[in-house]
Amino acid sequence: MLLARGARDRMIGVFDSGLGGLSVLAAIARALPRADLVYLADTAHLPYGDKDDAFIRSRVMRIGTHLVDRGCAVVVVACNTATAAAVAAFRETFPHLPVVGVEPGIKPAAAASRSGRIAVLATPSTARSQRLASLIQQHAGAVQVDVEPCPGWASRVETLHLDDPTFVEDARRHLAPLLAAGVDQIVLGCTHYAFLCPVLEPIVANQAVLVEVADAVARQCVRLAGTAALGQGRLTLLSSAQPERLHAALPALGLTWLDKRLTGAARQVLA
Numbered sequence: 027m028l029l030a031r032g033a034r035d036r037m038i039g040v041f042d043s044g045l046g047g048l049s050v051l052a053a054i055a056r057a058l059p060r061a062d063l064v065y066l067a068d069t070a071h072l073p074y075g076d077k078d079d080a081f082i083r084s085r086v087m088r089i090g091t092h093l094v095d096r097g098c099a100v101v102v103v104a105c106n107t108a109t110a111a112a113v114a115a116f117r118e119t120f121p122h123l124p125v126v127g128v129e130p131g132i133k134p135a136a137a138a139s140r141s142g143r144i145a146v147l148a149t150p151s152t153a154r155s156q157r158l159a160s161l162i163q164q165h166a167g168a169v170q171v172d173v174e175p176c177p178g179w180a181s182r183v184e185t186l187h188l189d190d191p192t193f194v195e196d197a198r199r200h201l202a203p204l205l206a207a208g209v210d211q212i213v214l215g216c217t218h219y220a221f222l223c224p225v226l227e228p229i230v231a232n233q234a235v236l237v238e239v240a241d242a243v244a245r246q247c248v249r250l251a252g253t254a255a256l257g258q259g260r261l262t263l264l265s266s267a268q269p270e271r272l273h274a275a276l277p278a279l280g281l282t283w284l285d286k287r288l289t290g291a292a293r294q295v296l297a
Contacts, residue, residue: 036062036099036253036256036257037061037062037064037096037097037099037257038061038062038063038064038099038100038101038254039064039065039066039093039096039101040054040063040066040101041066041068041090041102041103041104041105041108042104042108042217043069043071043073043108043180044180044183044184044218045183045221045272046105046180046217046220046221047065047067047104047217048065048221048276049218049220049221049240049279050243051284052240053243053244054102054247055284057244057245058244058248058251060256060259061247061251061257061259062257062260062261063260063261063287064096064098064264065262065264066089066093066266066296067265067266067271068085068089068265069265069266069268069269070265070266070267070296072184073149073180073181074105074111074151075107075150075177076150076151076177077151079151082107082151085108086103086111086115086116089296090116090120091119092295094120094123099124099254100124100125100126100247100250100251100254101124101125102126102127102128102243102247103116103125103127103128104128105128106128106130106148106149106215107216110129110151110155110156110158111155113125124250126247126250128217128239128243129157129161130146130152130158130161130213131214131237131239132144132164132171134237134242135211135212135213136167136169136211138211138235138237141209143170143172143209143210144166144172144210144213145171145211145212146158146162146171146173146212146215147174147176147179147213147215148173148174148175148215148216149175149177149215150175152216153174153215154175172204172207172209174200178196179193179218179222182222183219183221184218186274186275186278186279188222189224189225193222193225194229197226197229198229201226201229201230205230205233205234210233210235212226212234212235212237213237214237214238220238223236260287261287261288262289262290263288263292264293264295265294265295266294270291272292273292
């Protein structure tokens with residue numbers, strides 16, 4: 027049920043293609059414990075990483091409009107691929123709405139690098155995007171940036187197969203050449219990848235630092251939230267398919283603490 031117009035200043039909407047944006051949602055929930063949050067997973071169309079930009083834009087516009095109609099005063103596009111493909115168009119459609127996108131942490135990684143070489147792990151769509159190329163041009167300076175497409179990694183998080191031995195080997199194949207080349211900062215260019223850190227960290231230990239941006243996104247939400255920070259600390263879960271998967275994901279991803287904010291069972295929307 028949609029909220030009345032008077033509730034518009036009391037909600038923050040967060041969406042992603044699936045479970046990855048839960049890493050951003052968790053950071054926002056920690057930073058704004060009283061905020062009423064809505065999370066929408068576009069599970070019917072995941073992964074976004076192998077979709078073309080036109081399709082991703084159409085989904086972002088539909089989902090974003092739905093969240094605005096539900097009464098969200100701030101919308102967070104908690105997906106690197108969706109941000110790269112569609113956040114500009116979404117902002118043009120809702121020019122007065124605070125919209126927070128998620129971009130790979132090129133700038134902090136480049137600033138922290140001592141070797142002068144960093145890497146970005148990304149979905150195939152983000153890896154080939156002009157937005158990523160522009161970020162590198164704007165923020166990397168003289169630092170060399172290796173962009174490493176990682177097909178299938180987001181889907182692995184979606185299936186909650188986080189410690190499969192075959193993934194450990196796949197991760198090593200992607201990371202070993204980067205480490206050998208002297209990369210000392212590795213940017214996680216997909217929100218799903220935050221949940222792969224328990225596998226990635228032992229591989230890069232003592233050689234490189236993993237850089238993700240969920241906390242930076244949460245800080246931006248704190249700046250923009252206004253009265254949306256002053257709700258009742260509720261969380262509504264929505265999905266375009268299989269909403270029950272969101273409940274199953276919380277304990278699997280170490281987010282059981284969010285259960286106490288839930289308003290009820292996850293619901294299906296935009297099917």
